[in-house]
Amino acid sequence: MISSHIRFYPAFCKYVIENAFPSFKVLTWLMLPDKSKVNTTNINMNLILESGENSPCDNQCLVTQVNVDDLVQRVLNQDEIQYTGYDKSSDGSEKSAVSPLVQTISLWADTLRNAKKSSSGDQAPPIGSHCKDCEYRIHKGDDGTGHIVARISQNISNTRQDKSGFETCWSQATRKHTVEDKKTVAHLWYGGKTTNKLICQGKYWLSDITSSDLGLDKDDKHKTPALGMSRAQRQWFQIKLDAETGKFALEKDYLLREMDKWKYPLNFIDFETIAPALPYTTGRSPFDMLAFQFSHHILREPGGSVEHASEFLHIVPGECPNSRFLKALANSLGHCDGTIFRWSAHENTVLRHLLQQQTLEPSVRTDCSKFIQTLTTGGERELVDLMLIAQRGYYVSGCGGSSSLKRLLVPTLEASERLRLIYSRPTYNSANFSQMTWWRPDPLTNGPIDPYNLLKEADDIQVVSNGGHAIVVYDAIQNRMVNSTEQNQLQISLKKYCELDTLAMAMLVQAWNEFLQV
Secondary structure, eight states: OOOTTTTHHHHHHHHHHHHHOTTOOOOOEEEEEOTTOOOOOSSOHHHHHHHOOSOGGGSOOSEEEEEOHHHHHHHHHTOEEEETTSOBOTTSOBOOEEEEHHHHHHHHHHHHHTTOSSSSSSSOOOOSGGGGGOSOOOOSSBOSSSSBOOOSOHHHHHHOOSOOHHHHHHHHHHTOSOOOGGGBGGGSTTOTHHHHHHHHTTOOBGGGOOGGGGTOOTTSOOSOGGGOSOHHHHHHHHHHHTTSSSOEEEOHHHHHHHHTTOOSSEEEEEEEEEOOSSOSSTTOOTTOOEEEEEEEEEEOSTTSOEEEEEEEEOOOTTOOOHHHHHHHHHHHHHTOOSOEEESSSHHHHHHHHHHHOTTSOHHHHHHTHHHHHHHSTTSTTOOEEHHHHHHHHEEETTSTTOOOHHHHHHHHHHHOHHHHHHHSSSOBOOSSOSSBOOOOBOTTTSSBOOHHHHGGGSOOSSOOOSHHHHHHHHHHHHTTOSOHHHHHHHHHHHHHHHHHHHHHHHHHHHHHHHHTTO
16 A cells, blocks of 8 residues: 555656646556565675666566556545644644645645745744754754754855744744744644644743643642653653753652662663665565664673673675674673663664564574574563663753753763763773763863764764764665775774764763762
8 A cells, every 4th residue: 555645746746747748648656665575686786776787677676666547646636635734723633734636736836936935925834843843944063853954055054144944934923033943832842732732822932831731730740650750741841951951850769660670780782773775685675674783881880880892893795794793792792691771672673673584594593593582572681771761760951852862961961970070081991992081071061062073073084973874884885885995994983883872871871870869
């Protein structure tokens, strides 16, 4: 079945082409990777498509053509398209504008042609929870959510004479000349219908929100303390604490109860993976998971130091890393006692997926599959999700409600005196770092510089500082887009990045041990 969102794209293309070339007969097809097919070629599939050598169909075609003429015609003749935010009911549920696709195309074209913001031209722009992911911002760099915000114009960015698209919409809708981006209700953590309901009530800024708006009682509490912070409580901390620096909140009972289950030494792991649409090697299918890297840190006791215990990276072009990855992981963790932590569900998903792959070597299945199984959900040494514990037990000002590791790290470094004392000296050493100082003051804010930004001080041609870039680098190496010198430099950068991920996890636990003693 074709997604209801995707089906409009071929219909729109057919509509444009037929209007541009009325005498043409337009047939519509989708070319999709087929996960049931296996690559039997001896060369990277991406290289085949780029070079034109030996069509993939010479062995077994990994893509399938799907004719969608009937569906496209139905979309053009009958289906209606909904677009977000033009009307909302009092409970915050959105009543999207609805009209046939062809009529919508004409409406949008007319809107652009006349430089209008809506069909009436006078109506205020439709602001709502969808604005949180607006791409039309002016910003000098990373917006703190892990992606780079588009710069509309370098001149505008420098002079600030004009507003960004986000500011323009919110200025018109709220009739405020100045809009402070991160202080709008659109940025309420997991706001959704609550955000839209607040806008309907004329509450546009986080500072307008009261605890009762979020359903909290007079003590700002929720009904299930055994589960840690509720969503509403975390939202309330975002409103109360984010305006202050170095403040944090703990659900002590919850956090202590969870930490009592831990067994030292504590182990922190992080994976880097990719699921390419076209496989790099033989024996693989489209979107097969490839695990090419992990990092492993150990914290031996609550007041002890952190040690980078092991790592794995396999980036040899044309070689599947999965069997080597599982063997290395089993060797690394199989000899370590103590609780093992992941951040989010990703690592558990990866291990379960690799265990299900039927192309694993027999030696891997017999030698380490049993141990790897113990690390997955329900296993004897099931990986503990540290992100879930952070979300339910810890809030620090400046994280914007997020439980992302990268959003929590800098505010935690700022709030923790212990982390400042430990990491403000050049004492961190590993195979990838020598006498590294992780806590360095930012001359502009007096707070700590983001450790991930410190990676950019290296002399590497490309510095990996986020997971998306790690995927891009791995893909470039598999497609042989870099020479051997560049590959060696990128390998160093990948190792440093992944190591910092597990170090950051350990830092948070070190800070919690400090905060719980206050």
